[in-house]
Amino acid sequence: MNEIQAIALLKECERDNKALFDEIDETALYNTEKVLAAFRECRVAERHLKGTTGYGYGDIGRETLNKVFAMTLGAEDAIASPYFASGTHALKVSLYGMLRPGDTLLSVTGAPYDTLMSVITEKGIGSLADYNVTYKQVDLTKDGDFDYPAIEKALSCDPKIVFLTRSRGYSDRDAFSIERLGKAIQYIKARSRAIVFVDNCYGEFTEKSEPTAVGADVIVGSFTKNIGGGLAPSGGYAAGRKDLVEQIAFSLTAPSLGTEIGSYAPGYQNFFQGLFLAPHVVACALKGSILFGSAFDKMGYRTIPSPGKRCGDIIRSIVFEDPDKLIRFCQIIQSVSPIDAYVLPEPWDMPGYKEQVIMAAGTFVGGASLELTADAPIKPPYIAYVQGGLTIEHIKLALIKCIEEFGDQ
């Protein structure tokens, strides 16, 4: 298609999805008010934006950031820290903080995110398996729903933690809505005393509440995704029950020290400001996801979620059924990025992933997938996962290029 036709198709997609866009705007308004309320309540002031050095005893920036995150996420307590090296690290530190030898970890949403599998099961590298933590898994049903009878059976092993992944990860399903998560958590709580732990990566601010509101005991996420707002340079959070967050803090720093220490010389402005921007940026990303879904559907591709449906995370899966098209798609996304637009991404052996992975990530914050990015493991049915976008204009320009390329095929 030529550019004029591509723009016309984009306009059509915008018209088709007006109602969903209105819902997204309403959610962003609600979540912004929630963030502002937390800032107000915690009396955030300019001095909280500054860093400290050394041990960081009494670092009021760190302490206040933790409080603001706890309030925003509807949790008793939180650790919001640049020292989580990634989402995987935040999840790992949290699991190691709460599990002890002999405990069982049960995932009820199928396999956890790819990079977590080694953390849990790979022998000889200091995984949970090496520390004698047993791992069990209940797969989702064929339609991507909770397998309630199988969960009931698995709970009889008395797991210490029941683990749920809110987002789709690299699986061929939609993300769970808070409502569906809540139903599953209620079912689990009625049959078990286990800690309910939700991997909340990619889910923050896509709805008006987080999994803590429907019974999750601990939630964990990454600052290079939704809640970093595009500004946080690294890190992640763990939030939830006070006693559990304390155990996680002991795992992050040292037993008995927890969140009493930790300085961050550059200061906390980007974390506070990122959180403030996050509801708006997530709204842009959600609209982008809907536009990509709608346009690729019109061009004959299957996308998840299906067009017209609201999104439970900021990811759009596009099924290409063809490795060359998949790679071409990622290359187009890279070519309209603000950073490294001249670079041609190729599949590579990425640490922590089984298949080769291609990533288009022309981002300000390295690898930040709240920025417009696309990635894909190179395996059938050749699904691209496209997500993020700090501005709707950037997303639209990228989509126009994609329509020009794929519109006639």
Ligand SMILES: *Cc1c(COP(=O)(O)O)cnc(C)c1O
């Ligand atoms: C991205 C992601 C992770 C891991 O986060 P990294 O920052 O890439 O380590 C874990 N779980 C889910 C569902 C994710 O989307």
